[in-house]
Amino acid sequence: MSTMTQPSTNSPNRALRFAGTELKLGPLTIVNPAELVATGIVLAAAGVSPLMFVGAAAGYGSMNFYATFALLPAIAVVLVITFLARHYGWQRLYRGILAAAIAGPLATAGLEVVRAIGFNVFHAMPGSMPMLMGVLITNRFMEGPNIWSDIVGWGDHILVNGIGFTLVWTLVFGRRRWWLAIPFAWVIATFFMISPDMKMLGDIGLFGLAMGSGFAITVYLAHTVFGAVLGWLTSRSRTHTSTLWGAHLKL
Amino acid sequence: MHFKRIHAFTAAAALLGMLALGAQSAPALAGAPSGGASMPSPSFYLSTSNRTYDATVRALVRAVKDNGLMVMGKINQAAILSMTGLRLEGGRSFLVGNPRSGKKLFSMNPAVGAVLPLRIYVWAEHGKAYIGYFKPSVLLGAINPKLAIPGRMLDKKFNIIVSQAAR
Numbered sequence: 111m112s113t114m115t116q117p118s119t120n121s122p123n124r125a126l127r128f129a130g131t132e133l134k135l136g137p138l139t140i141v142n143p144a145e146l147v148a149t150g151i152v153l154a155a156a157g158v159s160p161l162m163f164v165g166a167a168a169g170y171g172s173m174n175f176y177a178t179f180a181l182l183p184a185i186a187v188v189l190v191i192t193f194l195a196r197h198y199g200w201q202r203l204y205r206g207i208l209a210a211a212i213a214g215p216l217a218t219a220g221l222e223v224v225r226a227i228g229f230n231v232f233h234a235m236p237g238s239m240p241m242l243m244g245v246l247i248t249n250r251f252m253e254g255p256n257i258w259s260d261i262v263g264w265g266d267h268i269l270v271n272g273i274g275f276t277l278v279w280t281l282v283f284g285r286r287r288w289w290l291a292i293p294f295a296w297v298i299a300t301f302f303m304i305s306p307d308m309k310m311l312g313d314i315g316l317f318g319l320a321m322g323s324g325f326a327i328t329v330y331l332a333h334t335v336f337g338a339v340l341g342w343l344t345s346r347s348r349t350h351t352s353t354l355w356g357a358h359l360k361l
Numbered sequence: 362m363h364f365k366r367i368h369a370f371t372a373a374a375a376l377l378g379m380l381a382l383g384a385q386s387a388p389a390l391a392g393a394p395s396g397g398a399s400m401p402s403p404s405f406y407l408s409t410s411n412r413t414y415d416a417t418v419r420a421l422v423r424a425v426k427d428n429g430l431m432v433m434g435k436i437n438q439a440a441i442l443s444m445t446g447l448r449l450e451g452g453r454s455f456l457v458g459n460p461r462s463g464k465k466l467f468s469m470n471p472a473v474g475a476v477l478p479l480r481i482y483v484w485a486e487h488g489k490a491y492i493g494y495f496k497p498s499v500l501l502g503a504i505n506p507k508l509a510i511p512g513r514m515l516d517k518k519f520n521i522i523v524s525q526a527a528r
Contacts, residue, residue: 229446237445245444254440 132360139360145200146358148191149281152207155184156274159266166246167310173246181270188277202350202357206280210273213280213343218272220339224332234324236312240267276340284357285349291341292334299333404499406519408492410527414451414485421455421483421492421526428522430459433478451485457522466501466511473508476500479515481523492523 133140140146162176188207195204222240229235241255244263250256255263275298279291303317303326311318318325350357410417425432434456439449458478466473481494498516502509 233446241444245441251441252434252436254437255444256440 137361141358141360142200143358144198145195145203146354148195148200149203149206149354149358152188152191152203152277153281155187156277158184159270159274163243163307163310164305167306167308172249173243174249177247177266181266185270202284202352203281205348205350206284207277209280209344209347209349210276213340213347214273214276215268216343217276217336217340218268221332221336222268224335225328228324228328228332232324232328234321234328236314236318236321236325239311240264242310243267275336276344279340280344280347280349282354284353285345285347285351286341288338288341288345291344292337295333295337295340296330298336299329303329404496406494406496406523408523408527410483410490410492412490412527414483414490417490417492417526418451418453418483420528421481421522424522424525425455425457425481427525428518430457430518430522432456433458439484449484450488451483451490453483455481455483457481462511462515466508469511470505470508472504473501475504479519481519483526490527492527494519494523 131142131144133143158176158180162173162180165171165176166173192204192207194200195207225235225239229238240263241260242263243266244259244261245251245253245255247262247266248259250259275295279294283290283294308314308316308318314320314325318329412420422432432455436454436456437452438454439452442449442452456478457480463477466477476497479494479497479500481492483490483492485491496512496516497519498509498512501512501515
């Protein structure tokens, strides 16, 4: 990035120095800081959808409000950064986003198969999460779901949440062995089951234990499938093998 | 309607609970829905409609308007509960009122907000449609016996509305 380059100084005491595409902060060197900042923004945007559900469940604002004023701008930001990444040749970021765009929805579809079985066959879930998200985002809880709210809810679940969590995997950890994505998915499942989201589902307690063990089993199994599909697809993608810190930080 | 803190599936389950309560309180009528014959209650009015469920819903909305009231809100309980996996043939609540009479009643006693706007419930069971509501005089009288007087006027109005809708 020529725009980041400044004339180097010979002073060894200078704490902050630019050299080519590197930014020196004392003993630490940040490689391609512009890409790193863009990656951070994408990761922050990816966190909007899961966090808005947590925020609404905790009583801070409505899903409709968050969707309008946080989620839509976040989606726009990711799209703009994808364009910038391609334009400026930020390969690690660009390939990570592309891999997430493909692997995220497919992995979430795998998760949904297990969740649907748990919900419809074993009655282990209190309700349909995507439909619930749809009526909350479209602000029509009292009227119940319709086609539009279902499209929004399923879209948020499969596209936004699916791609969002996959972005964390590809951009933070890079291309790893496929099975390593499974413990990553278990971490997501665990955070979900100890989050205020449980209140939104009917105050079913930590790990949904008020519904018996079926809820936690379904959630962990569904996320195991999510992790397996996500890991398998991204391990075969052109995502960079470096981790975020390995790619951008040097001591 | 905005919930500051929504426990969505709890709300759905609560609506289901209300539905069960309504069915239990129904008086014994010919062709009454399941559970209706066991616990008749004079405060709950139930009518079997001669129309289909959808036609009853349309007729009720029209009858409410024709009798000087308005539908201030709707709750589609059947649709809400479909998110929990429960399939109901139909179940909709209509919050019914009139700003002018509401103003009078709220001026008399602000606690009337606990029962106003009044609620009429239409549901379907075994292919038949039913309309049910708790008598306004009973609900308002429970807040203050003096309110039972305007409540009785509303009883008459509700009776006409439901007869027109179920006809």
